[in-house]
Amino acid sequence: MLAKVGAAVVAGVLVLTGALAGLAGSLQSESGCAVAAGPVVDLDDEQAASARVIVAVGQQRDVPARGLLIALMTAMQESGLRNLDYGDRDSLGLFQQRPSMGWGTPEQVREPAYAAAAFFGGPSSPTGNRGLLDVDGWEAMALTEAAQAVQRSAFPDAYAKWEAGARAWLADILDDPAAAASAGCAPASESARVAIAAAEQWLGTPYAWGGGDLNGPTLGFGSGAGTVGFDCSGLTRYAWAQAGVLLPRTSRDQWNAPGVRVTTMAQLQPGDLVFFAHDLGDPSTIFHVAMSLGGDAMIEAPQTGDVVKIEQRVSQSSYWAPKFIGGLRLSGSS
Template sequence: MKIGIIVGVLIAAVFAAVVTTGTVAKVVTDHTQAQMGGITNVSCDAAIGPTLPGQGDRGASDAQKLDEEQRGIVALIVDIGKKRSLSPRAWQVAIQAGMTESKLRNLVYGDRDSLGIFQMRPSMGWGTVAQVTDPPYQVNKFFDVLLAVPDWENMRPGDAAQRVERSGFPDRYHNWEPMAATLVQNVGQVVDAVGCGQTVGSVVPPSQAAAQAIKFALAEQGKPYVWGATGPNSYDCSGLMLRAYESAGIILPRVSRDQYKAGGMLPVRQAQPGDLLFLATVPSNPATIHHVMMYLGEGKIVEAQQTGVPVHIRDFSFDESEVVAQAVRPGV
């Protein structure tokens, strides 16, 4: 049974710019607590966090396959989690549990008397039939039980889901870790979800213009990719860079191949936060450039990647295939 959920506009990520020397702004990504009024990110050991953190592409691919009903349930989980000031880890646990139990659908059938998103059983005290098929009730009930699990914050998300669901197949909840992390990051506007909601760290852009461009680009996270779009509701890769630097008073050309020529060049491995990085079919030939992204420092980039993948932050390596050997610093 499909549910009608009106999803409000996603709260933009907040990055505070602190002027240090009068010309250099320090962009700090500890935004979640500021933007959501008291929600505290979970700090955890990497061994506890998603066990497949290197499979962001898989997570994005799985998330792209969700239909309207499934996306609506994800949005409901995130919305209720925020309203209850629960950490992003709690949202991730609920998403993994819901995807495992029902494929994030509000089912009116199941094993024995199991019903709903989380296959709750009225006979086991989860609530009445009407309650366990009511999406807001189900999500709140799931969170209530999760919060009663001792030390759930320090468990792997799938293990925490199992402690709530008590399934005969406990390992299956781990299968959806990459997708759930992707959804928490993009729907919930949480930076670095695979780090359990921790920040991406502090980066020092080379100029106030770069700091402003970073701030703009990060605030657009979650907006959809549309080829040829330049905002404000959707972007392609170069459209996002165009508007980000426009907000800082620097006008870039429209397309990525031309943006490659619109600033000072430097070796890509010497890139600083705010610099533009490029991918090309033949990295040595700028005429084959097909993608542009913004470097954030500390092995992170922000980009509008492709259809079905919202504007997002992801891990980046200079050893990735197709990376052009030169970065570009706009305005120089």
């Protein structure tokens, strides 16, 4: 049985690598981004080949980097970036597309380049179904909302947890640093990836004022009495402790931790601490800290009654943007 499974995996990698080779030969030289076979950070060979096919297909169709990011997040949630021959009901392939719903024949949706082209849609779509480029205003949507507009999943928020990883994969795939930067894809450092992963494993955990220590969520006190969870600085302190960086307990003390000050949201990189204050000229009025995921997103424990979550489009938020006092790239985070 193990030999049969191993052979299936190898066959899947060969199919994906062949698809990638064909696509690489047809990519327009003016695209500015050469996509070649090879490893991708944090992905195995099969996943890396899948990711490179998706990016190559998107580049053929002049899909902007934000669209490539959405496609990678979607495929990771739907199939683990694997060309599956099974799924819910008749769902198949990288994007778990259903032949019975008009996405193509079973053979077509299991052809990686076809599946990616169908997901992107647009004028050159191989199917009549609505793809990403056919969704009005997709460029301004939160990434997970844009994915859901195509997939119509029973779990519409599930795509968000792959955002940080997808940014790292895209940055690794794109040879053009400017293209990677346009999607907020500055690659995370190894320690930042550890800290982000540590925080993300607690998505959905209740906010508890005073909650959280170096080992995880704890019983809060004051307004958090009776609730096991994290407050904002408890979450960031826990996450960075897993990467070997010890922070003070409160958001105001974390502002003064050793590191490099980041003055604009556009400069934030994955893992940077993000601070908010009532008076932008007075750090003693800081009331909240979160951790940047890059690309205008952050993970946070927001307030009583809420849960640990990912906040999208922070720079466009009428609440958060006016209160941004600065960020901090921690010493020891590179």
